Amino acid sequence: MPVSDYLVTIGLEVHCQIKTATKMFCSCKAGFGYEPNTNVCPTCLGMPGAMPVLNEYAIERTILTGMMLGCSTPPVSKWDRKNYFYADMPKNYQTSQLDLPLCIGGEVPLYSWAFPADSKVKAEGAVVRTVKLDHIHLEEDAAKLTHYGTYSLVDYNRGGTPLMEIVSAPDLTSPDETYAYLKSLQQILVCGGISDADMEKGQMRCDVNVSLRPKGQKELGAKIEMKNINSMSAARRALIYEIARQAEELDMGIAQVQSTRRWDDDLGESIVMRTKENAHDYRYHTCPDLVPVHTASMVEKVKQEMPELPDARQKRLMEQYGLPVADANTLVADADLCSYFETAAGCSKSPRKVANWLINILPPILTARELDICDCPVTPATLAGLVDVVEEGICSTNQAREILEEDLWSGDEQDAAAAAAKRGYKKADSGALEALVEQVIAENPDKVALVKGGNMKLINALTGQVMKNSNPKPNPKLVTEILMAKLGL
């Protein structure tokens, strides 16, 4: 039967590195770019007798994440040892949380702007729906293994850095929703300053569980897990493949077995690794070296730090600056672009036009120079000035684009109005301009007749003629307006 006759159930476990100065249980530096195995100590190397000390800041960040996602925080949270043997875990156990995690319940909103561009999901509001969370717990990251032909190297710098695991309920139903879930969650984590959540850098990684069952069957099908997927589009591709694979096997009467598969994004297929171990295989037990955390005072402290979430920001952008919903969505989807906009809009008389510049005109200019908005050499105030120069009728948008790229980009000139004046652009004297328009109408009776007959393309030719005769150059939009008025169009 077709894939659409199966109910698809997806759950996600997202691992997120918390932005902290030091590791979870020792004072070694956390972060990238250091010589391998230089940020290590007896604790994070798992030496016998070394004692862990809690990183309070990482616990607070986890509680804040829970607060942003509507989780509840139990009054007491505790630490457990998850035992396993790997080269990337020298203690042979990972300090984690099993039955009393820091955050319980909650939900992740699926933002309408977070769906893939070719997705069919269309929504009016900011939040399409929410996806239930099971819990969020805090643990330590493993070390980093790099595999070569016949040997592997291990870097313990990463070992012991704070890692938050955000576990959803089996509440997602499609690859597109999964993509939107990851993107929305990433935006919320960045918004709260919890993590940069860059999947390319491994700061956010996810394990995807998916099962299929025929419509009408209550009991969930066998859960197939795909581990360590490192991009949103890879998660989407992996799910599209895996759902089709499971449906085909179920059609042939092949029962699915709970198992872990590896997604090979280059090959575009998933390969079975092992049948799934259960929680009891890890012999979890309460960590004897760490006291439970009493959360009340931390919850109070973190409440003061609640940021404005992306959906609230989207609503405010529309109200405060009069932006259309599509523009507000585009801006809020990129936190850096949105901050640039808000600074520029504060300096401009036309925030809506500023938004238009930031969405349509500036991005291709930045892309051509391989720059991000954060690296834009033109300050928000300068850009706001440029937008106002256009709105005042001093120059056209195309002329302003030239000013931007040729005069303002180097950073030497920061005053858009002065740059426009240097080029001889000034607000047209309407009397002189009208006289020029009348002259062009008188000199071009054939073209005028054609325009009046409905050939609107020729209006540009007439505008061009006026522009040619004018010094300084007026705003062509204004010239066209005067032409239309004179021709009674």
Ligand SMILES: [Zn+2]
């Ligand atoms: Zn250490």
